Amino acid sequence: MTTIGGETTSGFEPVREAFEANFARHGDIGAAVCIYQHGRPVVDLWGGVADPRTGRSWTRDTLQLVYSATKGATATAVHMLVERGALDLDAPVAKYWPEFAANGKADIPVRWLLSHQAGLVTLDRPVPLKEALAWHPMVAALAAQRPLWEPGTAHGYHGRTWGWLVGEVIRRVSGRMPGRFFADEIAVPLGLDFFIGLPTTERDRVSRMAYQPPDVDLTTVPAESVPVELRERVAAWRNPGSLSNRAYAITDPAAIDFDSPEVQAAELPASNGIGTARALARMYAALIGEVDGVRLLTPETLKSATGEQAAGKDQVMLIPSRFSAGYMLHTRVTPMTGAAAFGHTGRGGSLGFADPEHGITFGYAMNRIIGGADDVRALSLVDALRRSLGLERLPNTN
Numbered sequence: 001m002t003t004i005g006g007e008t009t010s011g012f013e014p015v016r017e018a019f020e021a022n023f024a025r026h027g028d029i030g031a032a033v034c035i036y037q038h039g040r041p042v043v044d045l046w047g048g049v050a051d052p053r054t055g056r057s058w059t060r061d062t063l064q065l066v067y068s069a070t071k072g073a074t075a076t077a078v079h080m081l082v083e084r085g086a087l088d089l090d091a092p093v094a095k096y097w098p099e100f101a102a103n104g105k106a107d108i109p110v111r112w113l114l115s116h117q118a119g120l121v122t123l124d125r126p127v128p129l130k131e132a133l134a135w136h137p138m139v140a141a142l143a144a145q146r147p148l149w150e151p152g153t154a155h156g157y158h159g160r161t162w163g164w165l166v167g168e169v170i171r172r173v174s175g176r177m178p179g180r181f182f183a184d185e186i187a188v189p190l191g192l193d194f195f196i197g198l199p200t201t202e203r204d205r206v207s208r209m210a211y212q213p214p215d216v217d218l219t220t221v222p223a224e225s226v227p228v229e230l231r232e233r234v235a236a237w238r239n240p241g242s243l244s245n246r247a248y249a250i251t252d253p254a255a256i257d258f259d260s261p262e263v264q265a266a267e268l269p270a271s272n273g274i275g276t277a278r279a280l281a282r283m284y285a286a287l288i289g290e291v292d293g294v295r296l297l298t299p300e301t302l303k304s305a306t307g308e309q310a311a312g313k314d315q316v317m318l319i320p321s322r323f324s325a326g327y328m329l330h331t332r333v334t335p336m337t338g339a340a341a342f343g344h345t346g347r348g349g350s351l352g353f354a355d356p357e358h359g360i361t362f363g364y365a366m367n368r369i370i371g372g373a374d375d376v377r378a379l380s381l382v383d384a385l386r387r388s389l390g391l392e393r394l395p396n397t398n
Contacts, residue, residue: 030367034280034362037359053208062276065258067271072343077186082304083297091109091110158316183196190286195275206264218237280363328345337386
């Protein structure tokens with residue numbers, strides 16, 4: 001049995017039970033979950049193995065790369081600039097980044113970068129990975145790139161390009177790289193263990209990831225055997241030229257080793273944030289209220305930041321999705337704890353979100369990356385949280 005460390009406030013015992021079940025039944029190797037309620041931690045748990053190769057234990061201070069859950073942190077930085085009057089989401093990106101106007105992009109507003117409506121999910125010519133990690137060559141390539149659809153007419157998940165697009169706006173407006181801005185303005189005031197660009201001094205605290213492929217690789221089975229509701233997506237996965245694949249093929253090589261020191265040290269504001277579940281929950285808590293004297297956004301700015309900007313069929317994921325200006329919104333596919341909730345998932349299961357209606361924020365980070373519908377770990381924790389709050393249970397999370 002996995003030893004679980006940490007504390008659970010009375011009334012939130014279902015979350016601890018679900019966390020333990022994730023190790024016993026759902027494949028977790030090392031993980032942490034944290035929940036804040038009205039600015040105070042009510043669940044802070046961790047357990048398992050941080051490095052399957054060495055057996056190093058997951059401790060209170062273990063750091064974990066959370067993939068696209070990073071986008072929530074980067075979006076928060078953007079809205080802090082908006083609140084200060086330094087950035088207007090409805091102004092053209094080119095106002096702040098003149099080179100971006102090339103190839104018909106002069107009128108794209110900043111808002112469409114955040115809400116995945118700019119049509120810049122991929123590149124005609126991938127950038128060498130070493131150059132992409134150095135920032136400026138990738139930014140130059142995106143500035144020159146033509147949109148793949150008429151901006152503003154559709155939305156599609158900019159899984160990797162989002163970080164350079166939004167991050168360059170932060171850099172142009174603030175004069176600081178996005179990771180530096182996040183550290184100075186968010187992480188330090190709140191005491192967060194979260195980094196966009198990992199310092200070498202923190203490297204030994206990072207968990208090593210383990211990848212588990214889906215039980216069934218649908219791309220290898222006959223098309224007629226694929227469930228009808230999945231056929232469009234499976235056909236896209238099989239097609240190297242589809243947006244579903246090209247969106248993740250913007251570097252050469254396309255595969256990125258997120259365990260490597262070089263990748264973890266770079267600033268990839270869409271995908272390589274490294275921190276604790278506690279940091280995610282605490283950051284979101286400071287978005288919807290005050291945490292130890294710190295509040296990141298006013299209620300008025302938060303309302304604008306979390307209003308729906310794009311919804312419907314996603315041109316990349318080929319499923320319904322909903323986005324505000326940078327945050328994912330509550331859907332059947334990505335359930336949280338209420339209609340007002342906002343946050344962001346990360347590849348393989350990580351999740352951070354806030355629910356201002358219930359005064360709740362949530363962070364979950366883990367090192368076993370499970371693909372597809374096989375993974376119910378985050379959903380099981382959210383379902384347990386909903387039960388703790390007296391809310392309706394989620395389906396298919398037993």
